[in-house]
Amino acid sequence: MGSFTPKQSLTVLDNRTGNSYEVPIKNNAIQATAFTQMKATPQAVFGAQDRPEDETEKGIRVSDSAYTNTAAVTSSITFIDGGRGILRYRGYPIEQLARKSHFLESAYLLIYGELPTAQRYDAWSNEVLHHTYLHHDVEHVMSSFRYDSHPMAMLISGFAALGAFAPEANPSLQGQNLYSNAAKGNVEALAQMDKQIMRLIGKAPTLAAATYRNRQGRPFNRPPTGLSYSGTFLYCLDQLSEHQYKPNAVLERALDILFLLHADHEMNCSTATMVHVGSSLVDPYSAVAASCAALYGPLHGGASEAVVRQLIDINGPENVPKFIEQVKRKERNLAGFGHRVYRTTDPRSTIIREVAEQVFSVTGRSKLLDTALALRDAAEKDDYFKSRNLHANVDFFSGIIYQQMGFPLDFYPVLFAVPRVVGWLAHWRQAMLSPSQRIWRPKQIYIGASERDYVDVKQREEAREPKYGSGPVSVAHGGDSKRRHLATYLDETGKLHARSKL
Ligand SMILES: CC(C)(COP(=O)(O)OP(=O)(O)OC[C@H]1O[C@@H](n2cnc3c(N)ncnc32)[C@H](O)[C@@H]1OP(=O)(O)O)[C@@H](O)C(=O)NCCC(=O)NCCS
Structure with a gap:
């Protein structure tokens, strides 16, 4: 560590090629496009593991399907x-x-x-x-x-x-x-x-x-x-x-x-x-x-709507322990708790709790409040919620106010x-107002079929066990009746059709 000099960059070693790249860090972020320079010759080392659709020669792609670690904008708001x-x-x-x-x-x-x-x-x-x-x-x-x-x-x-x-x-x-x-x-x-x-x-x-x-x-x-x-x-x-x-x-x-x-x-x-x-x-x-x-x-x-429905469903503070046990057994979700970003109390929920008291001073207290408070207190004390950093979010009290x-x-x-x-x-x-504004066009990782030839309809066979979701599911039509299903009709060419099977 003696000769180590800190730098605002990452060094990336591509183990496919042995090439090393320096990627600059700005605002604790790297540009995903920096990875496009990390190219390899398709199939040179990994053969069939490397499909043409992987586009290996175009450089590494960055995959982040729910944008959990992708900054799509630079913002001052x-x-x-x-x-x-x-x-x-x-x-x-x-x-x-x-x-x-x-x-x-x-x-x-x-x-x-x-x-x-x-x-x-x-x-x-x-x-x-x-x-x-x-x-x-x-x-x-x-x-x-x-x-x-x-x-x-x-x-x-x-x-x-x-x-x-x-x-x-x-x-x-x-x-x-x-x-x-x-x-x-x-x-x-x-x-x-x-x-x-x-x-x-x-x-x-x-x-x-x-x-x-x-x-x-x-x-x-x-x-x-x-x-x-x-x-x-x-x-x-x-x-x-x-x-x-x-x-x-x-x-x-x-x-x-x-x-x-x-x-x-x-x-x-x-x-x-x-x-x-x-x-x-x-x-x-x-x-x-x-x-x-x-x-x-x-x-x-x-x-916020789900929280109120949940409180009505719990039906009183005495039923909170039973509800909490159901949540811990993963039979239910505790609406109004947890957040993708907040791992502690959502600051908006603290303010909303104060607003609730002001509203109740003129509207009267919500019958659901006691259940809500019992639920929040029970969850805040419970190891299930503590260990997962689950706290009340903005929606926990806003629904009761509405x-x-x-x-x-x-x-x-x-x-x-x-x-x-x-x-x-x-x-x-x-x-x-951003000079670098461009149309948003995310990439995809294509894992579907490689190139194949069109098959004539007469040569196509029904799969013995069709894959789940691999074709349209037959659907019921609203207002349809047995009489309509038993009817026949002529199409534009004069061909006779039975409407459909029941
Ligand atoms: C907001 C929410 C969607 C965030 O989801 P997320 O960031 O993907 O959270 P995760 O799924 O990673 O949660 C981590 C763990 O906590 C549990 N968890 C998260 N929120 C929970 C909740 N509200 N009730 C019970 N368990 C919860 C998950 O089941 C998971 O448990 P595991 O580690 O045993 O698998 C989620 O917390 C949630 O569904 N909350 C209730 C709905 C809500 O109030 N939404 C409004 C947000 S402002």
């Missing part, structure tokens, strides 16, 4: 230290922002990098709240859904529909570099981008409220003037014919804090979707619709999507 339970927006600890800031101010911070001056904030909030109105025809789109449609299905469609009303914001119509020209110092491109950002943040709560009102068969509310962002949302959800309707101030502030906590969480599934889809230079309305679809999945935006505020269970992902629009757009803007 949000920092998470999962081991120490740290979350910062642009360097500011989330705890300070939750106490001192509010949603629209933190949205500005996330998107533009600095806390706004009073003057900048006024201009920003005026612009965003000015854009809360929906085009009359978008309201028609939203009211065309059936009363029992899932609110996320409506919200995803609503975001995509907005794009149809903004042809001037569509790179397919206006030129593909409509936004990416901003990276070259083009102020018009920057202005075009910021206008869509304000429009999308402004319209998100109005669209979300439309999904809620449509299910109730109630007309959509025009966004009010003079209320905060979360106040505007509550007004659009709830106002009927009352004059000077004002949402409860405690609930308005609680929702604002929840929005702030949910605004960004770096490269989560839906934000990665935004940057991925946006990398094709599609319009931001389509990209936000795609991100919203990613968030709809139960592994992402669905956990429930106590009277939101339907399937509306919880909507309450997550509305503020996350900010994070999606912050990352989209960062990407469009």
